[in-house]
Amino acid sequence: MAVQHALNGLNDSPTVLVEGILRSGQSVSFEGNVVILGDVNPGAQVTAGGNVVVMGVLRGTVHAGAAGNEQAVIVAFRLRPTQLRIANYIARSPDGEVFNPNQPEIARVRDGIVVIEAFPPSGERQGKK
Amino acid sequence: MSEVIVVTSGKGGVGKTTVTANIGCGLAMLGYKVVLVDADTGLRNLDVVLGMENRIVFDLTDVIEEKCRLRQALIKDRRFEELFLLPTAQTKDKSAVTPKDMQNICSQLREHFDYVIVDSPAGIEQGFQSAVAGVEKAIVVTVPEVAAVRDADRVVGLLEAKAEIRDPKLIINRLRMQMVQRGDMMTLEDMHDILGLELLGVIPDDEQVVIATNRGDPIVINENSLSGRAFKDIVRRMLGEPVPLMNLENGEGFFNRLRRIIGLG
């Protein structure tokens, strides 16, 4: 299944769950995957050796694959980050532009840049109905 | 049952002292016994805003240093029988008051008052940490600006982590109605999205607040002002009354959105 493929490693590495809003100045750091059951606010930071999943609005800074894993991904219910990092790649929000996607998205490294796509891919979602 | 509440914000100058003075007066006007504690040692303002500066003989630091008894440092308001101020020192710094001192003072005060309201200094360092040490509830004040909301968010996290104060209430101060109408200001929805706190009230940006403050008469005493009414409504909400947010703008949609945020819609 495409979903499992996208979240490569979510099954076999340890995962920590964080419940609630991660507010400005707060941070979570873990060697495996991190799942946040809430928002990550601007000024908050999540660092994970593996993947990061945010079940709310991601407005802060997230670093996935922090030990160098370029396969790591970041998924959020709403992806509006200040900055995303995957392994050694950095993507920041476009200056001044407000872009409000109305669906979950996934960020991953492809051909040396961080790309963001709908998650799950819209084609697949239609296919299921 | 008495309530011990801190008014805090992270960012400076957003209206903590103004809110403390007005809520205090508003509660005293309804007959509650209230003491306001100035925790902004070295930069005290609460005495000035309440028009009590000239009556200070002893202060919080004198109580801590056992130069006087707590009761001797309390100043009675000239307007309201049941309103008192515990001023702090202007000539010392934040190190004069420790978290332990504040715990001690607050637990003594709560024996004698319905409401103990602590005016916190700006920042998140020593002064803030002392201000929140003896309280169990918090009101977070912000203004509709990204930086202030960011600092408020920081403070909400610290209140929970350091003082075990959960679910503080939010007051949004200095809302400029024309700017909101033009779409040039953060909306209440924007702020609610980030902070996720219950909204205790919204106070318009109002020059009457400044005039009243300079006179030493908090605006809540003034029946006719919009901001005075906003403070009265806040006091009633603190007492548990479901008071709808006043229509600060003529747009009906805006008003309905407010109702939704405050949980009345």
Ligand SMILES: Nc1ncnc2c1ncn2[C@@H]1O[C@H](COP(=O)(O)OP(=O)(O)OP(=O)(O)O)[C@@H](O)[C@H]1O
């Ligand atoms: N609603 C309002 N409309 C207009 N002016 C206001 C309003 N609220 C506060 N002010 C003004 O803003 C200034 C700062 O307010 P205040 O001293 O209450 O802030 P503060 O958060 O206590 O500041 P500090 O961090 O320095 O302690 C004062 O001059 C006050 O009169």
Ligand SMILES: [Mg+2]
């Ligand atoms: Mg102040």
